[in-house]
Amino acid sequence: MTSFPELGSPSSLPWTNSATAMRALLALAVVFVMLATTGWTAVRGHQGDSDPRAASLSAWLHDSIGGRPLPAPEAGSAAVARFLGSLTGDQRTRLAERYPLVVGNLDGAPVELRYRANRIALAKARKVEEHRRHASGLTPSGRHEAGRRMHRFASLMSKDRQVLAFDPSGSGRVAEVFGDLDRADRVSVVVPGVDTNVLTFEKSQRAHTAPVGMARSLYAAERKAAPGTRTAVIAWADYTSPNGVGMDAATGKLAAEGALRLRALVRALPGGSPVSLFCHSYGSVVCGVAARELPSRVTDVAVAGSPGMRAERVSELRTSARIWAMRDADDWIQDVPHLAVGGLGHGADPVSAAFGARLLSARDAKGHAGYFEPGTISLANFAGIGVGAVTSVTCAKDDADCSAA
Numbered sequence: 001m002t003s004f005p006e007l008g009s010p011s012s013l014p015w016t017n018s019a020t021a022m023r024a025l026l027a028l029a030v031v032f033v034m035l036a037t038t039g040w041t042a043v044r045g046h047q048g049d050s051d052p053r054a055a056s057l058s059a060w061l062h063d064s065i066g067g068r069p070l071p072a073p074e075a076g077s078a079a080v081a082r083f084l085g086s087l088t089g090d091q092r093t094r095l096a097e098r099y100p101l102v103v104g105n106l107d108g109a110p111v112e113l114r115y116r117a118n119r120i121a122l123a124k125a126r127k128v129e130e131h132r133r134h135a136s137g138l139t140p141s142g143r144h145e146a147g148r149r150m151h152r153f154a155s156l157m158s159k160d161r162q163v164l165a166f167d168p169s170g171s172g173r174v175a176e177v178f179g180d181l182d183r184a185d186r187v188s189v190v191v192p193g194v195d196t197n198v199l200t201f202e203k204s205q206r207a208h209t210a211p212v213g214m215a216r217s218l219y220a221a222e223r224k225a226a227p228g229t230r231t232a233v234i235a236w237a238d239y240t241s242p243n244g245v246g247m248d249a250a251t252g253k254l255a256a257e258g259a260l261r262l263r264a265l266v267r268a269l270p271g272g273s274p275v276s277l278f279c280h281s282y283g284s285v286v287c288g289v290a291a292r293e294l295p296s297r298v299t300d301v302a303v304a305g306s307p308g309m310r311a312e313r314v315s316e317l318r319t320s321a322r323i324w325a326m327r328d329a330d331d332w333i334q335d336v337p338h339l340a341v342g343g344l345g346h347g348a349d350p351v352s353a354a355f356g357a358r359l360l361s362a363r364d365a366k367g368h369a370g371y372f373e374p375g376t377i378s379l380a381n382f383a384g385i386g387v388g389a390v391t392s393v394t395c396a397k398d399d400a401d402c403s404a405a
Contacts, residue, residue, distance in 0.1 A: 007252075007289065007310060051169045052125075053101040060102045065091055073106055077268035080108030096120065105165050105238075107268035111181050118166040122157035125168040126150050148199055155202075165238040165265075172198025173239065175265075176212060178219040179232035182270050188222065188233045188386040190215045190372075191262065193281025193305075194249055196241040209369040211235040217372045218278065221383035229387050236265065241282060250344050252285060252310050259290035267295055276300040276386050277321075280371060281333065284309055285346050291317040300324065300385050304362065304371040304378065305333045308346025314356040324385060325350035325357035326378055326396065328365040351396075358405040359396035 060070050071083045084092055092110075096103045096117040103109055104117035132138065133146035149172070156163055156174065165175040181187065192211045202212035215235035222231040239258030242248035266275055275298045279287035287301050288309025294301075301317075302324035303309065314323045327334060338349035348355045364376040371378040377394050384392040395402035 007256075007292070052128075053105070053167050053169055056099050056101040060099045063099075065095065070095070073102070077108030077264070080106055084109055084113070100124065101167065104163070105167060107264050111162075111164065111177070111270060114164055115162050115177075118163040119157050119159075121166050121168075122153045122163065125166075126153040126157070128168070129153065145199075152198055152201070164234065167238075168198065170240070171243070172201075173237060174198055174201050175238040176201075176215065176235045177232055178215055178235070180230060181232045181234075183230055184232035184271070184273055185230045186222070186232075186387055187269060187273055187275045188215075188218060188231065188382075189236050189262075189265070189275065189277050190218060190233065191236055191258075191277060191279040191283035191286055192241070193283045194242045195244060196237045198237075201235070201237050206369070208372045208374070211237045214278075214280070214372040217374055217379060218382055218386060221374070221379050222386045225380070225383040225389060225392070226387035231387060233386070234265075236262070238265065239286065249282060252289060252343065252346065255282070255285040255289050255310065258286040262286060262290045263293055263295075266298060269297075272297060274299045274388065276302065278382050278386070279303045279306070281305045281368065282307065284350065288317060288346070291319040291321065291323075294319055294321065296320060299388075300390075302326070302360070302382060302385055303350050303357075304365075305331050305368045306346075306350045307333055307336050308338050308340070308348060309350055310340070310347050311355075312348045313354065322390070323350075323357045324360050324381075324393075324402070325355070326360040326362040326365075326371070326381065327351045328362040328367055328370065328378070331362075331365075331368045333368055358402040359400070360402060361394040361396050363394070 061072060063070055065087065071080050073080070092113055096113055097120060100117040100121035104114050104121050106114065129146045129150035133143050133150060138146070162177040163174065164177050165173065167173045190211060192214065196211060200210060203210040207213035208217050212235050215233045219231065219233040222233065239261050240254055242254055248254050269275065277287050277298060277300070279301065284303035284306035285308065287303060288311055291301055298321045300322045304326050306325060309317065311317050317323060337345065338347065339345050340347045350357050351359055360381045362371060362378040365371045365378040366373050370376065373379060381393045384390060390403040393403055
């Protein structure tokens with residue numbers, strides 16, 4: 001039977017016999033191998049011997065301020081907010097300067113404090129890469145990667161950038177905010193897919209295929225759609241995504257881990273404004289797993305180019321949020337078998353009628369990576385959802401009213 005081990009329980013879709021299951025597994029394997037050479041491109045992750053954030057967190061847990069022990073991050077955003085709220089401004093600043101990799105990723109900390117801490121953390125990470133680039137014994141490819149990371153960190157630490165989360169460990173994780181998160185009437189979160197890391201977080205060419213370009217494009221479209229609505233958009237690459245096509249991309253392990261982080265992000269967002277999730281490719285797997293325990297302030301989950309949401313139908317997501325789905329006619333993701341056997345595969349096709357999502361038009365999108373391209377119907381649909389104007393969206397079928405589904 002179809003099963004999603006990461007969710008703790010199987011779905012109800014039966015497999016008639018073991019031969020059917022084996023054929024399905026073989027089909028999945030063949031397609032993923034094909035896509036490994038034609039679709040996704042693997043990116044080698046940064047290999048390091050240390051985990052600077054783990055070291056910083058260990059020191060944090062053994063420290064105190066004003067005679068009071070520092071709170072564990074797992075204490076929850078509310079407890080962290082209360083603790084930091086009881087400190088003076090100078091005390092909070094000292095903590096950010098002493099433990100930037102902790103404070104910069106601390107759910108419950110004021111966003112401006114996190115921005116400041118991450119700017120400090122980025123400066124330190126840049127120095128590490130600069131030193132590594134000149135270290136003896138480093139291969140030419142290693143030296144090149146160190147230079148790329150150094151320049152990426154320098155860009156992210158600019159004063160006009162609002163980095164909400166940053167961890168240089170491994171291939172790196174990062175999240176950036178566009179707009180005023182504290183005062184936003186509506187908040188949108190862009191959840192990207194495979195091969196997302198600190199180096200692919202933004203691109204100078206084909207900018208709108210990377211998380212930063214996606215979020216900037218959505219932010220501009222939302223402001224155009226509703227000039228009187230204060231919006232904020234988060235480019236959220238604060239989870240470990242699969243590197244290229246392989247078992248990690250075909251299973252839900254990394255999605256389950258990412259879902260925990262996504263839920264924590266949403267719960268810690270300031271204020272109580274409505275939140276919409278825009279999930280691309282493997283990011284839709286993350287959103288599907290997260291949907292089951294998202295707070296009620298998440299009103300909409302929209303997926304594009306999805307390989308599945310770890311569910312056979314919308315009702316299995318167990319969320320009050322509206323579920324939207326779109327796929328461009330030229331998106332190669334349609335060739336991935338939408339099924340799940342023994343944890344391999346991500347379940348039903350979200351744009352199938354049986355799944356039950358509200359189907360949006362993706363007209364003018366540019367294949368698998370072009371849903372956030374300016375001027376496309378797909379982006380306009382996302383913007384309409386993001387600002388709460390769901391009756392303005394264009395449905396997949398001209399005679400349909402997907403906003404009332």
